[in-house]
Each structure stands twice: as C-alpha cells, then as structure tokens.
Amino acid sequence: MPAESTFELGAAGEPDIAGETGTRTSGPRRRAKGRRRKPRGKRGKALLITAWTAAGIVVLGGTGAGYLYFKLNGNIKSVDINNALGADRPLNVDNGSQDILVLGSDTRSGANEDLGGGSDDGTARSDTAMIVHVYQGHKKASVVSIPRDTLIERPSCTDAKGDTHDAASEVMFNSAYSTGGAACAVKTVESMTGIRMDHYIEVDFSGFQKLIDDLGGVDITTTEDISDPDSHLELKAGEHTLNGEQSLGLVRTRHGVGDGSDLGRIQLQQAFIKALVEQVKHIGVLTNPSKLIKIADSATKTVTTDSDLASVRNLASFASGLKGISSSKMSMVTMPVQYDSANINRVLVDEDKSQLVWKALKNDRAIPKAATEGTATGTAKGVVSSS
Template sequence: MSAESTPEPGIPGDTGTKGPRRRAKGRRRRPRDKRKGLMIAAWTAAGIVVLGGTGAGYLYFKLNGNIKSVDIDQALGTDRPDKVDNGSENILVLGSDTRSGSNKALGGGADDGSARSDTAMIVHVYEGHKKASVVSIPRDTLIDRPTCTDTEGGKHDAASGVMFNESYSTGGAACSVKTVESITGIRMDHYLEVDFAGFQKLIDELGGVEVTTTEKIKDPDSHLDLEAGKHRLTGEQALGLVRTRHGVGDGSDLGRIQLQQAFVKALINQVRDINLFGDPKRLYNLADTATKTVTTDSDLGSVNSLMSFANGLKGIGSKDMTMVTMPVRYDPADPNRVLVAESQAEQVWKALKNDEPIPKSATKGTATGDAKDVVSAG
C-alpha cells in the first residue's frame, strides 16, 4: 500500500466514514481508486502467448523470461481443501496495484513497491471446458482471515473482522489463496494476477474494446467521462471504467464489480474477433505485454504451460459464462462494508464443488450495487 498520512478507504484498519447510504453522485467516501482494473484479462494474456508455440528461438525464451511465478503450493502446504476429481478447474484471478514504476504514475502514492489487490474473481471451468462460472469477491467484505504463510516463508496470524483485500496486503498471493479456500471450502487449482498498468497497455495494443453504455458515466476520480452510447474504449478509458465506483449505481464496490463483469464479456468478444495471426509483429507485441503483465502459480509459470492452459479455455465465449457476485449484505454497522450472506453463499460453493450451475436463488435479494445493464458488450 501507499505510504500515506491519511488512511485510505479500503485499507485494513480504516473504519470508513459513517452515514446513510445514498445513490450515485456524492455518495459516501471518495477513495483514491487509481488501481487494479479488470484483471481477468489474464485469460486473454494467456491466450496471446501462443506465439511461443512457433518455436521462434530467442522470442520464445524472451517471453518465457517475462513471466513471473510464485510457488503457492509450497507456501500453503497440505492443510487445504481436497482436489475435486470431476474434470473441473478453479482459478483465482487477482488484480494488483504494485505501487512502483508505471503503476505509480497511474495509481498515485509513494514509489515504495508495496501492493494491494482490490479485484478478485473465482473462475470455475466446468468439465469439458465449454462453460464457466465467475464469482467476484467484493474487496469490502468483512471476513475472518486464517493464519497464513507467504511465499517468503513469513508467518501471519489469523485476524477477525478484516476486509477481504487485507489478505493480499498482509501475505500476498499465498495468503489470498488461503483466505479464498477458507471462505469457500474449494481448492484453487491455479492462480493468476495481472497488474493494472499492463492491463491498460494490453487494451491499447488490442486496438481498444467496444462497449455500449445505457447512461452517462462521469467520475473525476477515475478520469472517466462517457456519454450514453457506443464506445471503443482506449486502455485509459477501460481502466477508468473498471475502477469507477462513483459514476454509476449506488457508488459502491458492488456496482464497480458489475461494470467489471460486463467489461470481461466485451473483452472476450473483442479478442475472439481479432485475427492475431495475420500480423506477427502485433502478435509479438501483445504476447510481450501479456507475459510481462501476469504473475502465475508455479504450474503455469512458462509459455508452454500458459499455452496449454489457454487452449483449454479457448472454447468458452462470453455467452458461455455465468458471472455473479459472492452473495453479500450491507453491514448495518458500517455502510461502507458488506458481510457474507452465509446460507446463499453456501449454495454457490456447493454448486461449484459439484460442478453444477449456480442456482438463481443463491443471489436473489442480495446486495448488488445497482449498476447492472449500465454497460454491455459492443
């Protein structure tokens, strides 16, 4: 996290402002949300690295050297949920804000190399790899974080009633995976992390992404100003869209999640419509950016592994994805926080464990953020 004199909303230890919940403009706190972005773009990043499959010698090894990986399995040990042998896969996708280098220019704050993750999605790929469900976890969810060990071997004591994104700032990727497994009872087979500076560049190199907005979106905090209508978003605009929270809905993180989910579908459609192999230079530039942008678990930490992983997902289009937010309710003690709706969340986790569709009853009546259908693909 940035070294700031005033606690930032969303940072562990910050109690947030109190007061009644209001709609859209002027609602609640004004966080400096210059970070993360829709980091499920890691899927796209993984797909682009097929250039390595050409066996292009130097290019292959250069791309391979770009990829950062962390040994999640060693850090977590054996005290984890059992692997489910039903042909499905579970991937935790995180968006990170590393407060250094080009990310500092986008996100503000001190150039201290610290980081936080404010975007988290569990991607469940069903047996046969033809469909997927995506469950977003709100960063403002109050949870009990388990004891965890980071990838450097550091031990971190358990903590009660902390925000979900505290797990990443405390113990990095390993602690985030441990926390998600504790909440869901589901083993994460893989881990992917994308930083938002790379996300912005990747969108620009793709030539932008087309979306349609049903209302004007204006948020000075995320530098976003879009009229209602069709747009081809630049990288900067895309980043603004997936990080805005004041410009739409009730101004909460839940509304931002709905925008992120809509953008994911638009991004997937965009990539499927591009013939990357017709332009080798463009393909290489995309692959170079993508492999510099992602951090993976050790099992995915090479071009060949990412190729194999991406090939297993290439049949999944936006229409084959169900996207929901983990069932939550607003915290009556603090309008800036949410609590897990336990019985309904359990329906989600049970469905994923059994490789079944998420029932509609699991999210009925839960907090949403009121930004559904504000953005759509194309």
C-alpha cells in the first residue's frame, strides 16, 4: 500500500489540474469495532475493475459473455434523464471533459431497513451528492460535494414518471431527490451550476455495504477516536480495515467527530473515497475470477445510472476512461457555502465563490484556491486518511 498521507480536505484543487480544448469523448445493527489492519502480502495487478464511490462512484469492467453478461445487465437500474428533462438544459460544452452527478441514496424499505436513515415512510432520500468533473484526457478529476443542508431555489421539474413538481424557494438541497427523484436532482444541480451533467450514477447504501465486503474492506487511519451510536460506529484512533458496515457508518456519521455538521461528514466521505480508490488499485483479482464475478454482481446491483450507461458494455467503457485517475490526481472540495445565521443547521450558497468553481469546471480548469477561502467548513478535517 502507498505510504500514509493525510488528505487536506475542504481546500481548493491542485493548481496543476488543467484542462485543454478538444473534442468531447463521452463514454457510453450491530455496533462494530474496527479491526486492526492486517499486514498485506503482494498484490496482483487489478484486472477489468476500477471502482469509485461518494458517495461513491462505482464502475466496473466487463466479464464474460453469455448468461453472466445478461445477468449483470439485468442488475443495472436506469433512469432516462434526457427524456425527463428535455431540451431545457445547459449547453453541452464540447471541450473533452465530462461531468457526472453522483448521489448516495437510502430508504427504510427493503435491504436498507436495518441500516437506519432514509425516510420513515419508506421513500428514498439522498444525503450524499457530488459533482465529478473529469478533465480532458481523463487523467485528473475534481470532485465538488454539495451539502445536503444547503438552502436553495429548486426549479420546477418533471420526474421519470412524467409527474410535474412545482418550484420551491429556500428548501434543502436533498429535497430535490426526495421530491422528484433522479431527474429533479439533476435539473436542480444544472440550475445551480449552469453545467450540463453528462451522466448520473446513484449508489444504494445497502449495496455499498456489500460491495465493500466483497472488496475485502478498506484501509484507513483515524487520528482520533470516532464514536457514533446512531451510525453503529466505534473506532479507536489508529489503523483499521473497515468492513462494509463500518464503512457505511463512517460515510454517514455526523455526531462521531467534530461539530456534528453535514460539512464534517463530507470531509470524512472525501477521505474515504480517496482511500477506496487506492484500495481498488491494489486488489488482486487477476488469478481470482470468482472474486471478480462477485464484485461485478454486487456493483451492478448497487448502482442506478442514466440510460446511456445502463449496460455492462457501456458501463465498462465508461470505467475504462476513468481507471487512470489515482487519488493523488483527484481534487476534492465542498461547494462554497456560509452558515445560515437564522438556523445553525442550514448553510447558504456563497454565490460569488461558487461561481469561481462552476466557471473553472465549465472551462475545464483547476478550481482556484480563492473559491474556498473563507467559506464554511466542518471540523473533521484530517481525522481520516489512507493507510
């Protein structure tokens, strides 16, 4: 594994992330204690699989044909975003970059019922949202997390069933998804940013937990104890290999570290994603086809995509275009916000600084440090790093 490093979260992206002009190339409850990380042997080179999560992004390479191919295809759920939103969308900028909205969703129905979270009525909600900007050449990326507690102007939108939902003012960002599903979430993000989302990937929390177990866990180092009964998470400071239940607890905890804010949770999520990206690079599946098949099965059951990605072939092609991006080439920031003086549990978009972020992404350039200076942040920075 790489040498330990502490991720600097909430800061602006690396200044060397630069875009270029060109042609767009679009690819189709039990409380657990963290176990100490075991020494690792030699790792085989990963074959046909790369995984990102947010919430996570999950991408995978293809496997064999025949029954397995159709089985995996049948696992993938999709939403026809283009049809739901029609032509009233930002311009599809042709500069070789890609923008992907990644959501983490949960519900108290089905497999998620034992995980907590979700809405009491069984409807799904999204507490994790990230815009992933892949720069031209697909060697670097910027990830912008959107706090769920941000008060926004939600546009009117039509969901995947054709039902129309009225616009609303000063509502929480995550209300877009709970109101109108994926299509409304995409339209809201496009309205906020002026950037067209090329793809949509939604990661289900119960599937995320199983996928982490299938991957063999994720190595992290905590610099202080984390204790959150609500998320079923108890970790002492030190090195750990987190299983699926613990990983899910980490990315969902708000009260285990820092000030208990959503901004602090975002910092933990960003650190976990970087650790996961590094983990996947070192997974030896070359001589273990059964493990590859198991991971592919879990991954395809975990994601919902836009219709353009809704096949193993297209998802694998998309993954192939991302596998060269290591954690060191990922800049992770939080959308610039300020605390709401009227409600300590809400934040407001810092319009001027946010425009610096969106302008940079539109032009396929690095996010300037000035965009996040003086903005609201949680207090979980540096609590979790890769091992």
